[in-house]
Amino acid sequence: MTGSCEVCGNQYDKAFEVVAAGSHHVFDSFECAIQALxxxxxHCGCHVIGHGVEAKGAFYCSAHCAHAAGVKELMDRA
Known part of the structure; x- marks a missing residue:
């Protein structure tokens, strides 16, 4: 697939398509896919690319950040 990355605009013969929540996206790298999706x-604003944690519709990179934001019931491990 040749396509133009929707993040950086690079034309790349190895571009790939991601379908997320019914929307189609084209990227030239996982880095651009992470930036977009x-x-x-x-709490800290970083991209959550691992499991992360979620509470009341909010995403956090870790229970530490969730705790700092006032969400006390989450744990990274049980």
């Missing part, structure tokens, strides 16, 4: 931590 990964949620941001509500």
């Amino acid at each position: 990964a949620p941001h931590c509500e």
Whole structure:
């Protein structure tokens, strides 16, 4: 697939398509896909590219950030 990355505009013969929530996206790298699609931590603002944690519709990169934001019931491990 040749396509133009929707993040950086690069024309790349190895571009790939991602379908997320019914929307089609074209990227030239996982880095650009992460920039466009990964949620941001509500506390520190980093991209959540691992499992992360979620509470009341908000995403956090870790229970530490969730705790700092006032969400005390989440844990990284049980």
